[in-house]
Amino acid sequence: MDPTQSHAKLKASLEQIAALLQRHKVLETWTHNQAGQTEQQRELLESLVHRQNLAELRHKLHRMHPADIGYVLEALPADDRRLVWEQLDAPMAGAALPEVSRNVCEGLVEDTPRERLMGVLAHMDAEDFGHVSAALPREVLDEAFRARDEGERSWLISSTSFPEGSVGRLMIQDFVPVRDTLTVGDAIKEVRARPSLPRQIDSVFVVDARNVLRGLVPMRSLLVHDPARPIVETMAADLVVFGPGEKADQAAEAFGRYDLVCAPVVDDRSKLIGALTVDAVVDYIEARAGIRALQSAGLRGEEDLFSSVWDSARNRWLWLFTNLVTAFVASRVIGFFEATIERVVALATLMPVVASVGGNTGNQTVALVIRSLALGQVTLANARHLVMKELTISVLNGVVWGSLMGLFAYVLYGVAQIGMVMAAAILLNLMAAALVGVAVPLVLHRSGRDPAHGSSVLLTFATDGLGFLIFLGLATAVLR
Amino acid sequence: MDPTQSHAKLKASLEQIAALLQRHKVLETWTHNQAGQTEQQRELLESLVHRQNLAELRHKLHRMHPADIGYVLEALPADDRRLVWEQLDAPMAGAALPEVSRNVCEGLVEDTPRERLMGVLAHMDAEDFGHVSAALPREVLDEAFRARDEGERSWLISSTSFPEGSVGRLMIQDFVPVRDTLTVGDAIKEVRARPSLPRQIDSVFVVDARNVLRGLVPMRSLLVHDPARPIVETMAADLVVFGPGEKADQAAEAFGRYDLVCAPVVDDRSKLIGALTVDAVVDYIEARAGIRALQSAGLRGEEDLFSSVWDSARNRWLWLFTNLVTAFVASRVIGFFEATIERVVALATLMPVVASVGGNTGNQTVALVIRSLALGQVTLANARHLVMKELTISVLNGVVWGSLMGLFAYVLYGVAQIGMVMAAAILLNLMAAALVGVAVPLVLHRSGRDPAHGSSVLLTFATDGLGFLIFLGLATAVLR
Numbered sequence: 025m026d027p028t029q030s031h032a033k034l035k036a037s038l039e040q041i042a043a044l045l046q047r048h049k050v051l052e053t054w055t056h057n058q059a060g061q062t063e064q065q066r067e068l069l070e071s072l073v074h075r076q077n078l079a080e081l082r083h084k085l086h087r088m089h090p091a092d093i094g095y096v097l098e099a100l101p102a103d104d105r106r107l108v109w110e111q112l113d114a115p116m117a118g119a120a121l122p123e124v125s126r127n128v129c130e131g132l133v134e135d136t137p138r139e140r141l142m143g144v145l146a147h148m149d150a151e152d153f154g155h156v157s158a159a160l161p162r163e164v165l166d167e168a169f170r171a172r173d174e175g176e177r178s179w180l181i182s183s184t185s186f187p188e189g190s191v192g193r194l195m196i197q198d199f200v201p202v203r204d205t206l207t208v209g210d211a212i213k214e215v216r217a218r219p220s221l222p223r224q225i226d227s228v229f230v231v232d233a234r235n236v237l238r239g240l241v242p243m244r245s246l247l248v249h250d251p252a253r254p255i256v257e258t259m260a261a262d263l264v265v266f267g268p269g270e271k272a273d274q275a276a277e278a279f280g281r282y283d284l285v286c287a288p289v290v291d292d293r294s295k296l297i298g299a300l301t302v303d304a305v306v307d308y309i310e311a312r313a314g315i316r317a318l319q320s321a322g323l324r325g326e327e328d329l330f331s332s333v334w335d336s337a338r339n340r341w342l343w344l345f346t347n348l349v350t351a352f353v354a355s356r357v358i359g360f361f362e363a364t365i366e367r368v369v370a371l372a373t374l375m376p377v378v379a380s381v382g383g384n385t386g387n388q389t390v391a392l393v394i395r396s397l398a399l400g401q402v403t404l405a406n407a408r409h410l411v412m413k414e415l416t417i418s419v420l421n422g423v424v425w426g427s428l429m430g431l432f433a434y435v436l437y438g439v440a441q442i443g444m445v446m447a448a449a450i451l452l453n454l455m456a457a458a459l460v461g462v463a464v465p466l467v468l469h470r471s472g473r474d475p476a477h478g479s480s481v482l483l484t485f486a487t488d489g490l491g492f493l494i495f496l497g498l499a500t501a502v503l504r
Numbered sequence: 505m506d507p508t509q510s511h512a513k514l515k516a517s518l519e520q521i522a523a524l525l526q527r528h529k530v531l532e533t534w535t536h537n538q539a540g541q542t543e544q545q546r547e548l549l550e551s552l553v554h555r556q557n558l559a560e561l562r563h564k565l566h567r568m569h570p571a572d573i574g575y576v577l578e579a580l581p582a583d584d585r586r587l588v589w590e591q592l593d594a595p596m597a598g599a600a601l602p603e604v605s606r607n608v609c610e611g612l613v614e615d616t617p618r619e620r621l622m623g624v625l626a627h628m629d630a631e632d633f634g635h636v637s638a639a640l641p642r643e644v645l646d647e648a649f650r651a652r653d654e655g656e657r658s659w660l661i662s663s664t665s666f667p668e669g670s671v672g673r674l675m676i677q678d679f680v681p682v683r684d685t686l687t688v689g690d691a692i693k694e695v696r697a698r699p700s701l702p703r704q705i706d707s708v709f710v711v712d713a714r715n716v717l718r719g720l721v722p723m724r725s726l727l728v729h730d731p732a733r734p735i736v737e738t739m740a741a742d743l744v745v746f747g748p749g750e751k752a753d754q755a756a757e758a759f760g761r762y763d764l765v766c767a768p769v770v771d772d773r774s775k776l777i778g779a780l781t782v783d784a785v786v787d788y789i790e791a792r793a794g795i796r797a798l799q800s801a802g803l804r805g806e807e808d809l810f811s812s813v814w815d816s817a818r819n820r821w822l823w824l825f826t827n828l829v830t831a832f833v834a835s836r837v838i839g840f841f842e843a844t845i846e847r848v849v850a851l852a853t854l855m856p857v858v859a860s861v862g863g864n865t866g867n868q869t870v871a872l873v874i875r876s877l878a879l880g881q882v883t884l885a886n887a888r889h890l891v892m893k894e895l896t897i898s899v900l901n902g903v904v905w906g907s908l909m910g911l912f913a914y915v916l917y918g919v920a921q922i923g924m925v926m927a928a929a930i931l932l933n934l935m936a937a938a939l940v941g942v943a944v945p946l947v948l949h950r951s952g953r954d955p956a957h958g959s960s961v962l963l964t965f966a967t968d969g970l971g972f973l974i975f976l977g978l979a980t981a982v983l984r
Contacts, residue, residue, distance in 0.1 A: 034880075038883070039883070040878075042883065089762065091761040092761070095880070098881055099879075099880070099883070099886075100886075112905060123761075188802040199693070212727050215724060215727050215728065216727065216728050223724075223765060224763065224765060226703065226706050226724075228725075242703060242707075244695060244701065244703075244723050246727060247695050247723065248696050249698065273762065279601075279786060280783075280787055281569075281571040281575065281792050282571060283571075283702075283703065284783075285703060285706065285765055285782065302765065302786070303760075303763035303764075306760045306763075307760055309786070309790065313793045313796075314875050314878070316793075316797075317796075317874065317875050318871050318872065320871070320877060321867050321870070321872075322864070323872065333896045333897055336893070336897050337900050340865060340868055340901065341901075343864065343865075343868065344861070344901060344905060345862070347860060348861060348908075348909060351856060351857040351860040351861060352909075352912070354856060354860075355856055355857050356853075358856070359853045362849045362850070363851065365845070366849045369842045369845050369846045369852075370839075370842070371839040371852075372845050372855075373835050373839045373842065374835060376831060376834060376835055376838070377828070378857060379836075379856070380827060380831040380964075381824065381827055384802070384823065384824070384827040384829075385823075385824060387801050388801045388802055391803060392798065392803065395798060398794070399578065399794070400579070401579040402516060403518065403519065403522065406579070406581060416813045417813055417816050417820070418818045421820065421821075425824060425825075425828060428828075431833075432832070436839075451652035462770065476659050477640070484860075488860070492856075
């Protein structure tokens, strides 16, 4: 047993597979290019090469965990990805497909013949099927849906009725309900009857005759207590439950805060309808962190390294367009002062410094406020406190660094007024940046939007425009 | 039972507490300002107000989960925070303190009299004590350390010997080792003997006579199997283990990938030394996401909404200074072309557009590469593919949007050369941004740094400087 290094092992697997694929391509080209052979000889050679290499690849893949195969699929360029995908048998493909991102999943589904795709989908449980269903074309989804049994169909209908990013979308149906009239021993029998339970289900859920949740008993308690004892006497004291419409973000927060492994999901009449497990929450948190990082740079979060050029280019257009519009508006502010710049060309040199310093410190404020909003730490009561604090910091920094920059500008151009304008403009733009940096995420949050989305563009727009306006305006007034 | 809304309930608690604190302050001010009273009357009134309010506050706090108290402490301004902290008895304070961030923890420790602090620390288990120990002053740490028993001391010494961000720092000692000679029934007895086990310990770890890990048996298997069966026959097939020196990031990845709840930690001779549980991993992921968001804006990640103005200002200096230096260098590039700007002042108006578009699209590339690096998807083999893709996108976008902007500039100023220079400069700066956007995070990553740290500054520096150079350089050549 290798004690550590699950990560290193995975990296090594990826490299081995990439090497196999590389060799496959080289051999293929070589056999193609062999002159002086009959068509028959060439075909024979090709098929041998093919078979030997692909057998090795299949062998390698067969010993891997489905999640690791998912990782390999994500990490390969499109044609290699397809080749690996084709080597997977239906059960393995069915286990690996829910592990890849939406974007990769769509690509694989597109490339798979209908018959094989149906076979792959048939090997998924209802949750995994629900998970990949968003990536399926309409007719495929309909056909695969009809092929599932009654119970799965009704589960799929009810779980997909909840919005994306809700608890209802993450919950599973594989939990163990136990009637409140039973004993600990009876509950153990219920668990024994379900050998394929996911490992995250660490508790049984106690319900009454009408399926209303009464409490939860950790599996470990079942081990500890006397089998003859009524199950209701062993229920855990604190119980955290979720509603299917609740936001997954809030559920993730609660899992982190109360150290949950699994929790019951109940409808608005407290009837037990599902279970939320920590693995789904961890996947959700990880996916969200990745998507947020991309979104804050203006990408839709669906792009991966190997998305097609065309898709990627379009993914960036909205942002590029927004940026061009705001940059153009800020540039019109400068245009307004062309006469002043014509007289004192040094202003053109210095003005980007004012805009840039405002943008950067403002973004620090934005980052701090967004994080505090995410942690739920910003309330009406402390928003004023926050504004005052950020404003004080900006005055402090503005006085210190503004003076320094003013001095630099004076030394550089030998004109005292230019130095003074520079110092004053930096101070004022830092103050503006602090106010806008607090206000923008708060306003976006209040209006129900994700403040991580767009705060930065709006802020940079404001600090650029205001920076140019303040600096050139002051200069026009002072240097006439 | 309230089915959903753990989040809403918590928010409500916070607001109730804030209201209590507010009332407390108002009453205090009021009693202070009551004229025409004897000193005695005033004191009596004050103490009554105090007592009644604080009793209500204490009552409220007493019914809360320690993690929720931690949340409340985080969300309150410094003086309110202190007041709440003082109302907690030692066991509650000991449970709440490990839940707050490092920064808040340090502040509370500073404000707490030595004797009370010792009492609070005595109520923590070894893991929690280890967790807060970094926030304790040297002498306090020494005294509290000496007060703990032998076993805890040696655990603390060994676990703190691992670097920050390693598995060794996150692991706990509260696991259930079971000898490989025992039966399922014996293992159940071992579990029964440990009533206070954390809920995340969902398995027993099987070891041989020399404490070498042999495998893992989920608690649920203990319920399912015949008690007379040897425990080694029931061990789970796939086993993921970690080394204490392994990076927490990689462990978090493995927990997400393999849906783990708890995993054994073994030393380099495969001896069992600890357990890593999913709650520690979730906390780690959440903390890391928050810190990264702040770091990418140039904050150290220790600042919260209520850090003192002085600490916050200093936290931002390094970044502000870096930004001023790079902005100044970029501005010197402009200074180089002052003669050209003097002749054609329109250039001063248009140049920020070129720089800004390059910076923004370059940051999209940076975000994509950083995320792919974090997912382990970037290899030597596909780095070339990646560069080509980003370059192609930038040419596509540069031709489309550069022409459009060039047309705008032409319409605005009626000079064909200005339009052409604008179009060409945008195209070239987008290409430069794509190359720098791929190169910077890769180089930082290769040199062992976190690419999320600083990629953005370096990129903006390059695209600003290059943007001005390309645009003004072309203009100087064309418009002479």
